[in-house]
Structures are given as C-alpha cells and as structure tokens.
Amino acid sequence: MLLYQFRMGTNPRRVIIYLSEKGLEIPRYELDYARMEHRSEWYRTINRAGRAPTLVTDEGVSITDSAAIVEYFEEIYPERSMIGSDPLKRAKVRSLERLGTDLVVRAQLWFWNTTTAFPAKEAEPSSETSTKLYHYVGEILEVLENAIGSNQFLAGDTPTIADFTVFPVFQTARERFNLSFGDEFPLLDAWYQNFRRRPSADY
Numbered sequence: 001m002l003l004y005q006f007r008m009g010t011n012p013r014r015v016i017i018y019l020s021e022k023g024l025e026i027p028r029y030e031l032d033y034a035r036m037e038h039r040s041e042w043y044r045t046i047n048r049a050g051r052a053p054t055l056v057t058d059e060g061v062s063i064t065d066s067a068a069i070v071e072y073f074e075e076i077y078p079e080r081s082m083i084g085s086d087p088l089k090r091a092k093v094r095s096l097e098r099l100g101t102d103l104v105v106r107a108q109l110w111f112w113n114t115t116t117a118f119p120a121k122e123a124e125p126s127s128e129t130s131t132k133l134y135h136y137v138g139e140i141l142e143v144l145e146n147a148i149g150s151n152q153f154l155a156g157d158t159p160t161i162a163d164f165t166v167f168p169v170f171q172t173a174r175e176r177f178n179l180s181f182g183d184e185f186p187l188l189d190a191w192y193q194n195f196r197r198r199p200s201a202d203y
C-alpha cells in the first residue's frame with residue numbers, strides 16, 4: 001500500500017490525521033506540490049484528476065478520495081471504530097462528516113479568492129468574492145457550532161472521522177494562511193484549540 005499525499009493539503013490531512021489517531025503506519029509518498037508533481041503524467045496514471053490524496057492498495061487499485069480512503073481503512077481495520085459503534089451513531093458521524101466535506105469545498109473556493117497561494121486556480125483573488133464566499137462558509141460553521149454543544153468532539157466524547165474532516169480546514173486557514181476562520185464561534189474555537197493539542201494535529 002502507498003499513500004500519495006501533500007503533508008499540508010486539507011484533504012490529505014484528513015487521512016494523515018485519521019491514520020495517526022487510528023495508530024496505523026502506512027507508507028507515504030510526499031508529492032512535490034510546488035513542482036506540480038500532482039499534475040505529472042505518471043501521477044495522473046494513478047489519479048486522473050491530478051489531486052491528492054490517493055491510496056494505491058496492495059491489489060494496485062487507486063482510491064482517489066480522502067473520505068473513501070478513510071472508510072476503506074475503517075472496513076479493513078474495524079477495531080477501535082472511528083465512525084461509530086451502531087447504525088444511529090454512524091449516521092450522526094457521517095452527517096457531520098459530509099457537512100465537513102461541504103465546508104472544505106466552500107472554504108477552498110474562499111482560500112482561492114482570499115490568498116495568493118493558488119494562482120493556477122484564481123489568478124486575481126477578489127476581496128468582494130472572498131466576502132461573499134465566507135458567508136457560505138459561515139452558514140456551515142454555524143450549524144457545526146450548534147451541533148457541538150458541550151461535546152469535546154464534533155459528534156460526542158470521542159474523536160471521529162467528522163473531526164478529522166473539519167479540523168484540517170481550520171488548520172489550513174489558521175496556520176497555513178494565518179486567516180481568522182471560525183473565530184466568531186466560541187464552541188468551535190474551543191474545539192479547535194483542544195484538538196490542536198493532540199499529537200495527530202502536528203504537521
């Protein structure tokens with residue numbers, strides 16, 4: 001098995017943090033993002049979209065989506081479930097995880113329009129577009145703020161794949177780009193600060 005990743009990428013970090021929390025050691029290949037290795041011909045033979053992460057299994061199958069990779073690991077290593085121990089718990093975790101995925105997509109569009117780090121995506125970031133997009137980011141953050149309540153983690157008192165989905169987008173905003181992200185939501189802010197202290201959250 002080999003995991004192709006960018007250590008700093010929001011979606012790859014979902015898998016990286018999951019593996020650390022799960023205690024799984026999987027061989028990694030760090031793609032050279034600055035040199036656009038993810039768009040190279042050889043990488044596109046394993047991931048046509050030229051995006052990361054990709055897990056190439058022992059059977060030589062490419063799994064080309066971070067959520068699908070995490071669920072694949074959960075299926076082959078079911079002990080210490082990170083999705084939930086019964087159908088209702090899993091439904092709750094998956095609802096929050098999918099909301100987290102929506103958040104990542106909206107936040108990425110916001111990053112492209114708020115930083116100059118993605119010239120290939122947005123050559124001329126605009127503060128007007130950025131403000132509009134943050135409104136759509138905020139809509140999801142508000143739902144998450146209500147969902148977390150007094151829980152330590154997004155779906156309850158243990159970490160789940162919902163945390164591993166939402167945490168990286170906060171981390172990308174706050175640490176990689178030094179942007180305020182979700183500061184207006186005190187419960188989410190406290191959740192972030194707590195999760196950041198976990199060894200899995202270190203780059």
Ligand SMILES: N[C@@H](CCC(=O)N[C@@H](CS)C(=O)NCC(=O)O)C(=O)O
Pocket residue numbers: 009010011012038050051052053064065066067
């Ligand atoms: N749905 C995919 C999205 C993967 C994705 O967009 N990855 C980003 C890094 S966070 C990427 O590879 N971007 C490079 C590009 O689009 O050129 C997943 O969750 O794995």
